[in-house]
Amino acid sequence: MAPSGERILEVRDLVKHFPLTQGIVLKRQIGAIKAVDGVSFDLHRGETLGVVGESGCGKSTLAKLLMALERPTSGGVTINGQDMTKARGAELKRMRRNIQMVMQDPYTSLNPRMTVGDIIGEPFEIHTDVAPKGDRRRKVQELLEVVGLNPEHINRYPHQFSGGQRQRIGIARGLALQPEIIICDEPVSALDVSIQAQVMNLLERLQEEFNLAYIFIAHDLSVVRHISDRVAVMYLGKIVELGKDEAIYERSAHPYTQALLSAVPVPDPEGRESRERIILQGDPPSPADPPSGCRFRTRCWKAQDICAEQEPLLEVRAGGHLSACHFAEAHDVIHA
Amino acid sequence: MSNDTLPSTAPVQPAKPVKESKPASLWSDAWYDLRRNPVFIIGGAMLVLLIAISAFPGLFDTVGVDAKTCSLAQARKGITSEHWFGTDNLGCDVYSRVIWGARVSIIVGFVSAIVTAIIGGALGLLGGFYGRWVDVLLSRIAEIFFAVPSILGALLILAVIGRDNAGIGTVVLALSLLAWPMILRIMRAAVITAKAQDYVVAARALGAGPGRIMIRHILPNAVAPVIVVSTINLGAFIAAEAALSFLGVGIQSPQISWGLMIADARNRFLEAPLPLLFPALFLSLTILSVVMLGDAVRDALDPKLR
Numbered sequence A: 001m002a003p004s005g006e007r008i009l010e011v012r013d014l015v016k017h018f019p020l021t022q023g024i025v026l027k028r029q030i031g032a033i034k035a036v037d038g039v040s041f042d043l044h045r046g047e048t049l050g051v052v053g054e055s056g057c058g059k060s061t062l063a064k065l066l067m068a069l070e071r072p073t074s075g076g077v078t079i080n081g082q083d084m085t086k087a088r089g090a091e092l093k094r095m096r097r098n099i100q101m102v103m104q105d106p107y108t109s110l111n112p113r114m115t116v117g118d119i120i121g122e123p124f125e126i127h128t129d130v131a132p133k134g135d136r137r138r139k140v141q142e143l144l145e146v147v148g149l150n151p152e153h154i155n156r157y158p159h160q161f162s163g164g165q166r167q168r169i170g171i172a173r174g175l176a177l178q179p180e181i182i183i184c185d186e187p188v189s190a191l192d193v194s195i196q197a198q199v200m201n202l203l204e205r206l207q208e209e210f211n212l213a214y215i216f217i218a219h220d221l222s223v224v225r226h227i228s229d230r231v232a233v234m235y236l237g238k239i240v241e242l243g244k245d246e247a248i249y250e251r252s253a254h255p256y257t258q259a260l261l262s263a264v265p266v267p268d269p270e271g272r273e274s275r276e277r278i279i280l281q282g283d284p285p286s287p288a289d290p291p292s293g294c295r296f297r298t299r300c301w302k303a304q305d306i307c308a309e310q311e312p313l314l315e316v317r318a319g320g321h322l323s324a325c326h327f328a329e330a331h332d333v334i335h336a
Numbered sequence B: 001m002s003n004d005t006l007p008s009t010a011p012v013q014p015a016k017p018v019k020e021s022k023p024a025s026l027w028s029d030a031w032y033d034l035r036r037n038p039v040f041i042i043g044g045a046m047l048v049l050l051i052a053i054s055a056f057p058g059l060f061d062t063v064g065v066d067a068k069t070c071s072l073a074q075a076r077k078g079i080t081s082e083h084w085f086g087t088d089n090l091g092c093d094v095y096s097r098v099i100w101g102a103r104v105s106i107i108v109g110f111v112s113a114i115v116t117a118i119i120g121g122a123l124g125l126l127g128g129f130y131g132r133w134v135d136v137l138l139s140r141i142a143e144i145f146f147a148v149p150s151i152l153g154a155l156l157i158l159a160v161i162g163r164d165n166a167g168i169g170t171v172v173l174a175l176s177l178l179a180w181p182m183i184l185r186i187m188r189a190a191v192i193t194a195k196a197q198d199y200v201v202a203a204r205a206l207g208a209g210p211g212r213i214m215i216r217h218i219l220p221n222a223v224a225p226v227i228v229v230s231t232i233n234l235g236a237f238i239a240a241e242a243a244l245s246f247l248g249v250g251i252q253s254p255q256i257s258w259g260l261m262i263a264d265a266r267n268r269f270l271e272a273p274l275p276l277l278f279p280a281l282f283l284s285l286t287i288l289s290v291v292m293l294g295d296a297v298r299d300a301l302d303p304k305l306r
């Protein structure tokens, strides 16, 4: 599972501000929601990068920027050396083959008026040169098999499947164009706990089979632990800590990561005893008006004057990995 | 996550057993509901009969509607074995005229409903999908027509066109011109809802162009309310045609329309009620059948509206 391959995705200073406007006729901008505010990272072939943060911190917006479904306010997304944010028309369409996504809600992400065969076959209809017409039905059936569904169910409609099966359909659609990168935006959070493990296992198996690189988004650290090679922790549109899986789970240096870790359910009773509980005060501030300096300072027990004055940069600090805290201190929260 | 024992490759059984034979699209589900709804059966059967009458009036006509078959000597007769519905002021057979009059109602109703659904639907799809200035422009144009009360507006349009040119075509034109904005609004709202759905985002992520997204993803999911309202409109158009013809700006003699028959018969209603009552009865039954149909279609396509 080690990130061995070359760099296939480069994200640099990615910013997305949604303008807040007032007035109906003459729209006046009165501010902006800073959904994603300066995010940079790399992704390597076959690697999984977990992206974790509370709901509303900009994870889905980041995913949409990477998929070129939203245009960034600034910054770049480079896939295999080509800037996707500047691509248009046929060029963009071709680049899309290489990066696909699995969406969060399997109930809304499949068109209820299309059969499973049409849904999974649509990528081939859009990119007609991927598979000749006569081959498409067979390809769709192969894909159904690959994701663990019965190929004979090709003529069924989404509402005839369970949530877990629908998510498998969504995964098959994402695989159809044989992308190198798949972005999974909370792919199991809408599913029953008993089904979650099955879908996670499927994603892992597919990763090995097709050497996929994943960006795996989740709102808590427990889900991404098993699948991730590296983990990025997001808070209010910024990455606050980024490191190898074991660095984040055993030597986390940012207070926010530590707080998230303290909320992770621990399976064995001993671990539960030794784990520390850090309860965060209040809700995250509005992304339209983030705090000065460090965005986390309003909820941080370590906050000093400097935190309001100076923004802590994401750099190698305590623990030997990237974190963005003036008082970074490696700490093993879960004592696993 | 690491302690689960479920094999990842095991195909999962369907949540609920489904019969393999039935295609079970949402459309076929709706059709299945409709077929079992008595309101739809009755309304539908009445409408089918009316369509048959208007398509082949000769099959139902016993006397004929030629001036030759009318004789003033026979004016205002009651029900006889020859004249089932009696005769009118000119001595023409009321039954035959009612049969031949169905055609105008059916044609005006269906053509207007289809024209408004296509025009309003297409413009609503474009406005809702593209938004921005396309939407603003189309919505403003629609509002101009929307502000005019329909019957009054149609009366005005037809008065301008003049009696000499009036006929089925002009009535359809006047009614459609005033009714498409309503369909545009309904379609636009449904399109805006559908456009924001995740499956549209997924299609864009695959590289689908605007045409494919509109036709394959948005239209099938947004068209249901347009079908419902168009069915209701069908009844309204049939009633409006009768009203306009009654007022003298719609269908003109010697063409036959129920509205026109009612107008011709009203002066001597007390003496001879039959020439007024029968077209009125057929008009009411036609509108009733369409209303029943509309109710059933609405229930089948959108259970939430019940």
Ligand SMILES: Nc1ncnc2c1ncn2[C@@H]1O[C@H](COP(=O)(O)OP(=O)(O)O)[C@@H](O)[C@H]1O
Binding pocket: A018, A033, A034, A035, A053, A054, A055, A056, A057, A058, A059, A060, A061, A062, A287
């Ligand atoms: N299209 C949009 N227009 C305006 N604001 C948006 C839009 N999409 C997301 N936002 C805002 O951006 C912030 C981040 O949202 P999102 O990326 O969905 O967060 P997450 O996926 O982490 O829950 C939220 O405050 C949300 O309200």
Ligand SMILES: [Mg+2]
Binding pocket: A059, A060, A061
């Ligand atoms: Mg999200």
